[in-house]
Amino acid sequence: MTSEFIGSSNVGAFVPGKTIIPFAGRVFDDSEIVNLVDAALDTWLTAGRYAEEFEYEFAEFFGLSSCSLVNSGSSANLLAITALTSPKLGDRCLKPRDEVITVAAGFPTTVNPIVQNNLIPVFVDVELGTYNISAENLEEAITTRTKTIMLAHTLGNPFDLGKIMQLVKKYDLFLIEDCCDAVGSTYDNKMVGSFGDLATTSFYPAHHITMGEGGAVLTDNPEYERLVRSFRDWGRDCYCEPGAFNTCGRRFEQQHGDLPYGYDHKYVYSHIGYNLKLTDLQAAVGVAQFKKLPAFIEKRKHNFQRLKEGLKKYSELLILPEATPSSDPSWFAFPITVKEEAPFTRNDIVGYLESNKIMTRMLFGGNLTRQPAYKDVKYRIFGELTNTDIVLNRNFFIGVYPGITDEMIDYILDVFDNFIRERTQ
C-alpha cells in the first residue's frame, strides 16, 4: 500500500533554466518510506531493530567493528572528541588546554567540539585544489601540548593520510576523521574513516545517504565505543540497550564511588553526558538508503568527472579540484576557486549560476577565525592562513549528488560557457 502511494507521487521533468538544480538532496524511492512505515508500526520508536541492522552494515562497510548511531554528524563529532576526555583513559585522556590540530577552512561543527571541551584548536592552512590540510610542514605545528588531530576529508577528498598517520604514530596522537562528506572515499584502497581512532559521518539530507537527521561514530576499539555510548546516553555507566536491563549481570551488585553499595547500575553516571540518540524511524530510512550507497558513490564520481572534463578548458581562470594523491574520493561536491587574475569575482559567477537555477554554496565557514562566533575563542594559528583566506574570498562549490542527471550536467556546463564567454569578450 505504501509503495503504491509513493509510486503515484511523481517528480516533474527537468526544464533547463526553470528547474532548480540543487547542490545536494535526498534521493529516495518507495523503499525508504516502506521502511519508515514499518518502523512506525512497531511503535517501538527508540533505537531498535533498524538501528541494530544499520550499525552492523555500516561498520562492515568501513571494515570496522563498531558503529554508534547518533542524532547528527555534529553530535558525532562532539562525542568523538569528548570520549577522548574521559578519565577512564588515564593519562592519555585529553585535558583542558591540550591542543588539537585542525583547519579553519571547513564546517564549524568539526571545530566547535574542540572548543566546547576546553581544548585549543590549532589552525593550519590548506592547499588549494585539494582543500585539505597542508601536510608539508605540519610537523612544525606539533608541540608538547598537541594530543589530537581532528580533520574532515574536505568535500569528500581525503586528506594526506600517509603523512598524517606518520605523525600520529610518531607523536602518539589521537586521530579523528570527520567523514561527514566522505563516505566511500578511499586512500590507498582503504576506506577513509578506518585509519584513525574514531570516525564520524552525517546523515543530513545533503550527504551521501540520509536519515533526515542522523550521524554515526565509528571505531575499531571497544573501549572507545563504550565511552562514546556513555557520553551519548546521558553519561551513564550502564550499557543496556533500550528496553533491556542487567546486561552487565551486576545491576545491583557493584560499588560505584560513594554511592550506596548495589545502587541500580542503570542510574550510575560515569560522565557528564548528553542524550544524542536517534530513533528507529530514522535508522529505518538509513537501512534503505544504505542499499543504494554503492550506486550513489559511483554517480557522484561520474558527475564529478563530467564537470571536471567540461571545465578543464577554463583552468587559466578557475582552480579545479584535484584528488589527493593515492586517493579515490567519493565527492560531496565540486569546489572551484576563482583565480585572482580572472576578469570576474566569485560573487559574479555565483550570482550568475544562481540566477540560472544552479545552486551554489561557499566552502562552509570559509575561514572560521573570521566568523563572528569565533571572536572570543582561544585558538592558535600555525604560520599563515593564506590559502584559507583565498577559500573564504574566492571559493564556492556546486553539486555532484546522484539526483543530478547528465542532462543537468550538460546545462550546467552550458551556463559556465555562457558566463565565461560574456566575461572574456
Add this chain to the structure above:
Amino acid sequence: MTVTTGGTIESIEKFHEDLWMLNITPDKMRRYQPGQFLQFSLDEFSYSQPWPESRTFSIASWGREYMRILIKKTGRYTSRIFEEAIPGKRVSLKYPYGEFLLSENGQKAILCTGAGISPFLSLLDYLSKAESREEVFIFHTVPYKSYLVELGDISQYGNVHLVPFVTRENCEFPRRRMLIDDVISTLGDNANQFIFYLCGSDGFLLSMQRELRNNEIERIKSESWTVFKEV
C-alpha cells in the same frame, strides 16, 4: 555494537550435575573477540517489546560455527535453564559485550575458579585457530575434577599449561585452592613479564590482586568496568 538474534541449542555437554556447556547456533553470527560475553534468554524476543529476562554468560568459544556457553546452576534462572534446555530449543541472544579482551599478544597467566574458566575457553580457540605458540599458564581451582572442562582439549593447544587444583575430591591434582606461591613458583623469575588475567568470585579477585601486587606484579586484568585496563 551488539546483535539481537534468535538461536537454537544444538547440543548440551553435561560436565557435572550443576555444570553444563550449551552449544548454540545463532541465527545471526557476528564477529566478536575472545573474552566477550553475551546475554542469554530462554524466551523468544520481539523487537516491539522489552527484552525478556536473561542472564550474562561469557562466550566460551571463538571462530566456531556455533557458540558455547558454560552454565553453572546457582540460582533461579540458571535452575530454569537446567530444567528447560534441550537440543532443538529456541533461545534468544544478544552479543557481544565487554572489554575483557584476551587477544593481546604476550605471555599470559590465567587465574580462575570454577566456571570462571569460561572466557578463557574462547582464548584457547583463538590461539588454536591462530596457530599461536604464545605461552599460556592456566591456574584453575575447581571443586570437582569434572569442572576442568578444558582438560580433555588441553593437549591440542600448543603451548598452554594447565595447573589445576581440586578442592572437594581426591584425584591426581592437589586437593586445595591455588595459592600465590603456586603461581610464582611455576612462572619462575620472570613472572612479572606475564599479563595476568583473573576471573572468579569477587573475594578471589580481591585477594589475588593483592597477593600479585605484593609480589610486584602489576599487569593484572579482570572483568570489571572500573578495572578493565591493567590495574
